[in-house]
Every structure is written in C-alpha cells, then in structure tokens.
Amino acid sequence: MVHTFVALGCPIALDVNSGAVHVLDQMTYDVLHQVEGMEALPETCPEEVKTSLPYDGAEVDEVWSELKELQAAGLLFAKEDYINPDWAVLKNAPVKALCLNVAHDCNLRCKYCFASTGDFGTGRKIMPFETAKQAIDFVIERSGKRRNIEVDFFGGEPLMAWDTVVKTVEYARSVEKEHNKNFRFTITTNGMLLNQEKMDYINREMKNCVLSLDGRKEVNDDHRPTAGGKGSYNVIVPKYQQLVAERGEQEYYVRGTYTKKHPDFAADVMHMATDLGFRNVSVEPATGKPGDPLAITEAELDAVKAEYDKLAAELVDKPEINFFHFFVDLQQGPCVVKRVRGCGAGSEYVAITPEGDIYPCHQFVGNDKFKMGNVHDGSFDTKISDTFAGLNIYTKPACQNCWAKFYCSGGCAAGGYNINGDLKEPAFVACELERKRLECAIAIKAIRSGMAD
C-alpha cells in the first residue's frame, strides 16, 4: 500500500508496510499518484497513465525505472506478509499502566469536560491513600515481568488529592526494588493549586507533567472558568512558567483543547509556544457524543485541517518548538509489534476511581457496563480485558485500507464507542485529523532534512 500526498507544498510518498518515506519531484508524484492503488508496479508504465500526463514519454519511463528500483529494494509496494496478525492480540496481557483518578472533583468548570466537571457523574470524591495503595499492589501483581510501570495522577484535578499523591509515590518507591519494578509517575493538572512545594515535588518525582491551558487568554478563560465563573489564565500561566523554568530538561507538555466555538487553534499554539515560551505543546479537539455543542464534527473538518496546515507552516522553521502531533520519529519510533496492538486500554492500561473501581480507561469511568472490577476485593473481569485486547488494526474494518494504521494503532476505542456506539468503529473525525497531522509531520521532516523546499 502506498499513500501519496502533498503537504507544505512538498510531494511525498509513504510506503505503508515498510515505513519508507520518499520525497518526490512533481512528475514522479503525478505518476505514482495515479498508480498508488495497485498491488505492485507492472514492468512498464501503463499507456493510459502516460497519455494522461503532460510529460515527455521518455521522462516518464525514467521515473518509472526509479520507482521500480525502489519496489525491488522493498521500499515501495512492500507486502504486509512479514507481520503476524497474532502479534496484535495481547493474550493474558499484563497490566502495566494506571490512570489513577485520585480526585473526582475539580476547581474548574471547563465547558467541554468529558468528566462532567470532574466527578464523572458519580459524585465528588477524593481517593483515600488506602485505595491508591491497593492500586499500586494491584499493578505490581498484574504486571508480570514488565519492569516499567506507569502511573498517571489524573482526575478531576489531582492536586486536590495532594496528600494521596505524595503517599502513593512514597509507597510505590518503597516497594519497587523488591518487586523489580521501575515506577514512572506523571500528572495531568489544571495548575490552580500549584505552589512552590508542589512544583518542587512534581519536578523531582514526575517523569512527565501535563499542564492544561487552552492558549490565548480569551479562549482559555471562555473554556476554562473557575467554579466561581472567573478566568483561570492569569492564575495558572505564571505558575506553569515557573514550573517549566525549574524543570530543566525534563519532559512536560502544555496541553490544550480546541472546540467548535474556538477552532482557530494555530494561534493558540503559537501564543503558548512563542509568547509564553512553552517549548512542548499539544492540543486536542474536543470530543463528545453526537449533538455535543463544543465537539469538533465533520462540519468543522475543513477549517480544522486548514489550521493544521497553518500551524505546520509556522513551525517548519522552528525546530525548537515541539508540537506533540507533529513529532513523528521515523527512524527509532516504536516497533511494528506495538503499532499493531492498539492503545492498550482495558488490557495493558486501566483507570481506577476513588472507590477503587477499575475501568478500561479514564473515558469509560462511570459507565457500569465497562466496570472491570475493584482493587479492594481483587476482582478483575478478564472477559472485558480480552474484548479490549482484541481491538486492533486487524479487527477494525475501517483500518484495513487506511494508510495511517501503523501510526495510530487503530485510534481511540472510547472515541469510537462514544460516537458510533461500537468499540470497533473508529470516530471518522478523529481518523481524518490523525491523517492530516501525520501528513504535516512527515512534510516537516522532509523540509527540515533539506530534501524538499
């Protein structure tokens, strides 16, 4: 399978199954674009292709010869037969990552919140340390031989459960060596309760921290008011700047959400990256069930895609700014085995509520149909785990012929379920945006390499 596209004015071919990427001249693009749906290139260029193009026949033959050379080298029209579809199914998968919802409560009232302003529709609660301790014991027991264990402090707003966060880190650190585990903590916060003590602790203990901010003041404050209706921008921005300045080279992301009401996110990313000085930035579209007033839908797709183009043009000559979705490691990214396995929700990765209930991921929390068990009584429904382990690019019909399948692993199961009512049917809008971001990301790589203008 071959995908040809033009991004940032640069004609490119991605050979899907091998992972090879080629920068083309316009004539080669025009030729390959016409035959990309073929299983393999025939010996000579089809006459109908030649006659449809405004090029000299001898020149097209020369292009064809180069394309055939790449095909012979396994860099074009490569077969998928080296991949064993069984790799995609995690049997008896170890649980190695937790989304620990330490607070089902929040001090902001973000208008697009999938968690019903923090409590997931289940009442405002803080996770007691005893429950978090059981969650750590659960993941140690369930992680088998996996050494690296990830725990993300999430909510709601996790800083509202600070005591639980600190005790959980201390407990996990006290037992990791005897179990041959390496805990990696992360935290996703709205920043309102950050102070010097918490910043010092986060910068010492958290491998990554995700700092929520939606960009320009007017956009952020419209999306993310406090419980009292005031804007949050002026409170959180100075705290984030201090935390990041004191964090050194460690990983962080300033992460925003764009909505139907404020879809012009390129300006928000540039505001955060250049005006505020945050070098690692990510934004995501608001999602929601059909009819959601802020979720990005098909009606906004063209405008949103144009925003990614605009952002790519802004960032192509600014390699010091890392926009999450434009960062694609073509050389040393994850192996193909990981890429065919899906996101891991419900198998490798689960979310745990303040009551200790286990769900496939944070986005299923509160939906009883997907409750997998509880860390207090040790219950864990492996049938639900097996269902999720079976979600991958080979079991989702829409992924079969998608050129981006090795870059998204089949997309977000919760997104598909929320929009289509089917775990195996990815959300079309999310897929379209994934494809758009990948095209931009690859084009940026090509231009920065000097292979394209």
Added chain:
Amino acid sequence: MKHIKTLNDATLKKSACSGGCGECQTSCQSACKTSCTVANQQCENQK
C-alpha cells in the same frame, strides 16, 4: 536517483525483528488522553 529522494528506509519492517518487549510507554499516557498516536512514542531499546 534523479527524481526521488528517500527520507526514510524500511524502518518499520526492520523493527519486527527485535520488537514486542512491551516496556515502552502506553500511548495514552503521553500528552493526549483523547487520541491515539503511537508514532511519537520512544522505543525503550533505542534510547
């Protein structure tokens, strides 16, 4: 080649030989929490 410059070779296929250890980061734990992008994850064995 006169018309084509190869930016990246068959890295995906090559990764099949040594892949699958399972030690790398769960994709949703990175920065998104609502989408699924694996291509920007790091391989634990190539750091």
